Amino acid sequence: MPRETKEDREIIRRAHKRFKQAQDWESGARKRFVEDLKFAEGDSDNLYQWDQAQVTSRTNDPNGARPCLTINKTRQHNLQILNDARQNKASIDIRPTGDGATYDSAKIFEGVVRHIEYRSNATEAYEAASHSQICGGWGYWRILTEYADQDSFDLDIKIQRVSDTLSIYLDPDIEDFDGSDARWGFVFRDVPKERFEAEYPQWKDVVGRNALCDEGRSWDDGDHVRIAEYYEREEVADRLYSLVDGSTLLRSTIPDDLLEVFDSLKGMPGEDGEPILIRAERRTTRWRVKWYKIAGSRIVDRKDWPGQFIPIVRVIGEETVIDGKLDRKGHTRALKDAQRMYNFWTSAAAEFGALQGKTPYVAPVAAIEGFENYWNNANKVNYSVLPYNHMTDDGQTIPPPQRAQPPVQSTAYLTGMQTAAQELMLASGQYQSEMGAPSNERSGVAIQQRQRQGDNATYHYIDHLAQSIRFTGRILIDLIPKVYDTERVTKIMAEDGSLTDVQVDPTLKQPVMKMVDGRPVDDEGLKAAQADPDLRDKVATIFNPNVGKYAVESDIGPAYATRRQEAFAALSDMLKTNSDLAKIAGDILFKSADFPGADEVAERIKRTIPPNILGQGVPPAEAELQQKVQQLTALLQQMDAALNEKQAKEAADYEHREDRHTLDSYRAETDRMKALAASDPEAFRPVIRQLIGDALGLDLSTAMAQQALGDALRGAMPGAVNGALMPQAQAQA
Incomplete structure (x- = not known):
């Protein structure tokens, strides 16, 4: 050891x-908790709604055992609150409050919390605590950590049901109603x-x-x-x-x-x-x-x-401290006396009826003498005739047998039962019409409003449950960054129950990053990838729960399935009055339906809706702007074409003018050369050479100089000059 x-x-x-x-x-509150819980669960076998001394006295009565009936109306009044809480569940809503937290990261946090609740079957934990709260005065649930599986060091968070409320003790000096300061x-x-x-x-x-x-x-x-x-x-x-x-x-x-x-x-x-x-x-x-x-x-x-925080969450019905004594109570406490009265009057009425005579006929002995077999079996055999003696031996008339008056219930007992039932409703604030009994209301809205009046009398139980669930959210927000402290892939759950994967990375510099095919993208890129069938499966989310601060709210409302049915009914009514709405919202209608194949119908209708209505195409304002840009571009192209045509025409006109100017100059030069040739032929030769050289692209002056030099050398050395200079001269020529 x-x-x-x-x-x-x-x-x-x-x-x-x-x-x-x-x-x-x-100690005192715990004793009354047991009494209230047993009373709420009373039935004809355990007799919890009867005092033990009364049960002993009535059972051992010298004149025969007397009935101890249990007609448990308290249970139905309690279940009315509990089942209302089940239909209007409190949800944990997370809001970003600073240090880099964003709306997207808060929604991912919500998805992580929702998946923890789903994996832990937290609904059962909440309902068990709520049942204990309503019937006995208070209840608990716990938050634990456990390994994700046998082969992993990763921890997961679990919300655990507490079946025995009295197995938990918390700090008596708690000031906060949800116990967060324990x-x-x-x-x-x-x-x-x-x-x-x-x-x-x-x-x-x-x-x-x-x-x-x-x-x-x-x-x-x-x-x-x-x-x-x-x-x-x-x-x-x-x-x-x-x-x-x-x-x-x-x-x-x-x-x-x-x-x-x-x-x-x-x-x-x-x-x-x-x-x-x-x-x-x-x-x-x-x-x-x-x-x-x-x-x-x-x-x-x-x-x-x-x-x-101490990872124990309590939910209290009503709590008071009077003269330094703690008392906690649920809905049962106020119903106990009225329920006892109802059981007593019901038992007394049954006893009164049982003690009345059960003899069907009253007859003189002489009238049935000799016919006893008929009259003894008259209540068993359906005889067509019941014979009797109508005369005595001395001729006196004998009156026939007469039917006895049937047992009559005492009006005092019936009145007592009705009074007790009415006092049960008075004490609970829940009346017959509010618990579903037929009333004068005919429309669904009117019936719901009548039921809501009863809910107002007991709403504090549901509100206290919501406060405890909100504290649970605070514990989870505090725990998640510390438990999910390594890179891992976890699930997040959307409000409709769909699951997706998210990668937790405690080293990420921002709270959330969207990735497509391994590349970061913005919101527009994400929408485009989600609309692309080839990229839809390559969208990934990276989440760092350590970045940012968050606050928790707990909203009470119908469950998602109930709201889905309400949405289907509302959309159906709208489509009856406006059939054109089906062209833009028909897919949403069938997504809200529960019958088989509804999702497939919704997907087919979605393919017929224009992309801009689905938010996948260009928004109308942007499309209008693009159309204006296209019109302006076309106008500019027309203006540019007209300008080019004008410039081409002006260029052609200019070229025509240049040609005319050149022709005029040529004609003037020709006339000048004609006059020069007529007056001085030798002076005209250089001009002719220049014109010929320009036309052939040759430097005739150089060629002529070389030719003159060759002529001079040939006179001195005829053979040498011919072999050396003639090729060069030929090349020049």
């Missing part, structure tokens, strides 16, 4: 003291002895010694061991920093290996003299929760709870 430390002894001592404090505070709490659980010894073999010898147990129960009954889960919540001093980017940081969240660097930077100013990291700082506190498992007088297990 492990050695007990001084710290362990102090924790056990504190647990004993606190348990005694809670036990003293709640500093400690106990959860007692009976574990089979064999299982306990298999899980904690080193502690099996401590069972039964100095036990921490409630209501005088023994710690070890031979088959089970009572385990106490003990939570402690304490404030721890910390320091809060306001960073220059607007975010905040607790010193306790900084890794130890970075503290020295952080301290060296926090007071360092920038070039402008302003701080580069810390804008302000102050002392603060944070909450730390410890969990211990206590068996006997020893701590057999312990761990740090990741959240900042």
Whole structure:
């Protein structure tokens, strides 16, 4: 057996003291809780609605056992509230409040919470607590963490039902109605002895010694061991920093290996003299929760709870403190006397009728003498004639047998039953028409309004349940970033029950990022990908629950299935008056329907609706703008074409003018050369050479110079010059 430390002894001592404090505070309320719960569940077998002394007296009456009937109308009044809560479930709605939180990230948070509720079957936990609240005065549910599966280190969050309300004790000094400020709490659980010894073999010898147990129960009954889960919540001093980017940081969240660097930077100013990291700082506190498992007088297990709240949620019916005495009650308490009266008057009426005579005929003995066999079986055999003696032996007339008056119910008993039933309705605020009995109302709206009047009398039970569910949302928002602290893929659930995957990445710099085929996209890119069948399956969402701050609301309303039916009915009525609406909203109508094939019909109708109405095409305003741009572009093209045509015409006219100018110049030059040739033929030769050279692209002056040089050399060396210079001259030529 492990050695007990001084710290362990102090924790056990504190647990004993606190348990005694809670036990003293709640003892009276717990006793009445049991009485109210038993009364609410009373029937003809358990006789919980009858005082035991009365049952004994009536059963052992010397004149014969007297009836103890139980007509449990209280149960129906309670179920009216409970089933109304089931139909109008409180949902956890999450709103972004700062530090980078966005609407999209809040919706993903909601989806994660909704999936936790679905996987945990949280509806059963809420309904069990609500039943205990309405019938007995209060109830609980718990929030736990457990491994996702046997082969994983990933933790998941679970909402667990508490079947025995009296197995939990919470801090009596709670001020908040939902119990969010509780500093400690106990959860007692009976574990089979064999299982306990298999899980904690080193502690099996401590069972039964100095036990921490409630209501005088023994710690070890031979088959089970009572385990106490003990939570402690304490404030721890910390320091809060306001960073220059607007975010905040607790010193306790900084890794130890970075503290020295952080301290060296926090007071360092920038070039402008302003701080580069810390804008302000102050002392603060944070909450730390410890969990211990206590068996006997020893701590057999312990761990740090990741959240900042005691993970026990309570839901209370009505709570009062009068003269320093706590009392909690549900809907049953006010109905008990009226229900007892109804049972009494019903039993008395049955007893009165049973004691009346059951003889069908009254006859003189002489009248049936000799015919006893007929009259003894008259109530069993359907005789056509019942003979009797109408004359005596001396001729005297004998009156015939007469039917006896049937048993008559006393009006006092009937009136008493009616009065008791009326007082039950007066005490509950729920009348027959409000509980579904026929009344003068004929329209559905009128009937619902009448039923709502009864709901107003009991609405505080549903409202208190909603407050507790809102506190559950606060616990989950606090836990999710701490439990989902590694990269993983988890499910999120939409309001209609559809599931999608989301990748949790605690290192992401923003709260949420949308990806398509591995690439980040904006909202427009996401819409385009969702409309594209080839990209629809490649859309991914990355979520970081550590970024941002969020608040929780709890809205009460009909379940999604009920609202879906209401939507189908409303759309059907609208389509009756406006058939054209089917062309733009027919798919929504059939999506709200529940019959087989409705989704397929909705998908087919959706294919016939223009993309801009579905939000997948160009919006009307943008389409109108694009049309105007196209018209303007066409107009500009027409103007450009006309301008080009005008420029071409002007160019042609200009070219025509140039040709005329050139022709005129040529004619003038020709006339000049004619006059020059006529007056001086030798002076005209250079002009002729120039004209010929320009036409052939040759430099005739050079060729002529080379020709003149060749002629001079040929005179001196005829053979050499012909072999050396003639090819060059030929090339020039």
